[in-house]
Amino acid sequence: MLKPAKTPGDTSWFVNDRFGMFIHWGLYALPARHEWVRHNEKIPTDVYDAKYFTRFDPDLYNPELWAKAADDAGMKYFVVTTKHHEGFCLWDTKYTDYKAPNTPAKRDLLRPMVDAFRGRGLRTGFYYSLLDWHHPDYVIDPHIGPYREVSVEERAKMNAKRRQARYAEYMRNQIRELLTKYGEVDVLWFDFSYPKPDGLGKGKADWESEKLYKLVRKLAPKVILDDRLDLPAGWDVKTPEQFTPRGWVMHEGKPVVWEACQTFSGSWGYHRDEQTWRTTDELVRTLIDSVSKGGNLLLNVGPTGRGEFDERALSRLQGMGQWMRRHNRSIYGCTQAPDEFKTPEHCRLTYNPKSKRLYIHLFAWPFKYLFLDGFAGRVEYAQFLHDASELRLDATDWTAGSARAGSTEKTLLLQLPAISPNVAVPVIELFLK
Numbered sequence: 001m002l003k004p005a006k007t008p009g010d011t012s013w014f015v016n017d018r019f020g021m022f023i024h025w026g027l028y029a030l031p032a033r034h035e036w037v038r039h040n041e042k043i044p045t046d047v048y049d050a051k052y053f054t055r056f057d058p059d060l061y062n063p064e065l066w067a068k069a070a071d072d073a074g075m076k077y078f079v080v081t082t083k084h085h086e087g088f089c090l091w092d093t094k095y096t097d098y099k100a101p102n103t104p105a106k107r108d109l110l111r112p113m114v115d116a117f118r119g120r121g122l123r124t125g126f127y128y129s130l131l132d133w134h135h136p137d138y139v140i141d142p143h144i145g146p147y148r149e150v151s152v153e154e155r156a157k158m159n160a161k162r163r164q165a166r167y168a169e170y171m172r173n174q175i176r177e178l179l180t181k182y183g184e185v186d187v188l189w190f191d192f193s194y195p196k197p198d199g200l201g202k203g204k205a206d207w208e209s210e211k212l213y214k215l216v217r218k219l220a221p222k223v224i225l226d227d228r229l230d231l232p233a234g235w236d237v238k239t240p241e242q243f244t245p246r247g248w249v250m251h252e253g254k255p256v257v258w259e260a261c262q263t264f265s266g267s268w269g270y271h272r273d274e275q276t277w278r279t280t281d282e283l284v285r286t287l288i289d290s291v292s293k294g295g296n297l298l299l300n301v302g303p304t305g306r307g308e309f310d311e312r313a314l315s316r317l318q319g320m321g322q323w324m325r326r327h328n329r330s331i332y333g334c335t336q337a338p339d340e341f342k343t344p345e346h347c348r349l350t351y352n353p354k355s356k357r358l359y360i361h362l363f364a365w366p367f368k369y370l371f372l373d374g375f376a377g378r379v380e381y382a383q384f385l386h387d388a389s390e391l392r393l394d395a396t397d398w399t400a401g402s403a404r405a406g407s408t409e410k411t412l413l414l415q416l417p418a419i420s421p422n423v424a425v426p427v428i429e430l431f432l433k
């Protein structure tokens, strides 16, 4: 079992809580066809704003309901896009007019959200986009942004008055606001850097990441900082996106704290027509899989333009909550199991080092016996987690003898009922000696 390297931020709660909600909410909820719609469809700023900025009116927005949905799902923290790549700000910032109070929403949308989630005991995380397709000083480059196909000459013209350093200062100003006006912020999630060999991408020099970093650590020394500022060190968490790593995530030969961020259906912002929604069972497995490899899961919701979680999101959150209510003991406080316990076929193991309990998650129902290599003599008691019903350690059935063929004396044979319990993923709880 590996232990992640120590970093400046306080990750102690984070590696315990394991499960958070990502929220992508901005003007892009109105086109409802991906948060990158401005880039994908090369929509000019004035057109985008005339259509969406003037019509952003989330009249059904009730962050209490969002917080409840997250809490009921078993999530322990949330990370919201205070500003995404489009540049639009959810809060009442002093530094731009491109903000929620100037839309028909007419108010700071961030504050009530923070209050609602905190009120339920969830921790607060702010996502902040380094990219900005709206700011007049953001230097336009050919890789990212709505102007990616303009000629070199045209680009030079468009950039004549733009000063990236002023944009970097704008970011510091906004981060100061976010870290001083909304109470304690637990996670700060910058997104993202894209240095390119042609020098036309953007990275630490363009963001002035070192200055930004110093400011963050001064204002919020314990905040958990993600790894997308293009800095070699000082960050706390690696952020694999839309996949689960194969095992521990390493950085320069050392294991690090990590959090996989995943969507329900592919896009992060509300996408009306996307048909690729994952099932509740798959999502439960994704969460288990992350924890079994020592990581967290940040699962995303894209609320609608009227300010609601849509039915597809709600039903999945509810389904996950149903599973979590009875099984969260195999998630909270858990991590990868010690190496001597071999993962049985079609299973995932998690382990709670404090209680010394080991959890076997059955992704496929075994044909009567579960062969546990390396477990013999190490287990005191076994039960299903959902109903605390005992699983006898001594396989007593007359077939057990022949079933043992191929096992060693270190193999423990668990005999399971013929029919799988009616839960998304059955879990066996082992009390270790």
Ligand code: GLC
Binding pocket: 024, 035, 036, 191, 192, 241, 261, 268
């Ligand atoms: C990306 C995307 C984006 C999303 C994010 C979440 O880098 O640009 O739209 O916000 O990842 O990880």
